[in-house]
Amino acid sequence: MAELPIRPHFKRRGRTCRTVQKVHAFNKMAQRIGDYLHKLILEDRARVQHYSYSEIGRALGLEPQQVEAAIGDGHYTGVTFFVEPAHRNLIASQLKPKSRMPKPVSSTHRSVTTDTSPPGAPLPAKVGKGFLLRSPPRCA
Numbered sequence: 001m002a003e004l005p006i007r008p009h010f011k012r013r014g015r016t017c018r019t020v021q022k023v024h025a026f027n028k029m030a031q032r033i034g035d036y037l038h039k040l041i042l043e044d045r046a047r048v049q050h051y052s053y054s055e056i057g058r059a060l061g062l063e064p065q066q067v068e069a070a071i072g073d074g075h076y077t078g079v080t081f082f083v084e085p086a087h088r089n090l091i092a093s094q095l096k097p098k099s100r101m102p103k104p105v106s107s108t109h110r111s112v113t114t115d116t117s118p119p120g121a122p123l124p125a126k127v128g129k130g131f132l133l134r135s136p137p138r139c140a
Helices: 017-043 053-060 064-071 085-094
Strands: 048-052 078-082
Touching: 017 048, 017 053, 017 064, 017 085, 048 053, 053 064, 053 078
Parallel strands: none
Antiparallel strands: 048 078
């Protein structure tokens, strides 16, 4: 049986512009599937719940193979959950509307002596353990 709350299988970043876009689209789809399943689990009061990949895909306009790639746990036709009250509470707390404002950038991220960029400008790349961590390639 799959674990709750659902953790979709996210892909890591790609190197080229095209792969970055494909990975972003897959991760967005996987998160959408996870959110949809969480809503179904909360609506159904049964303790053992089974959802087929084709049922989920039909509801979201996806192929069953895409659903299996995003949330599959080894079963061939679907996913089964054993839902306890603690799981319901945890899922309900995660599905609350996220209307929080983004946090402002703290002044501790910038060095006053070396950084003269205006406020609101992007932060410089971070340096870690002997190499420069770069952001993903930008697509035009």
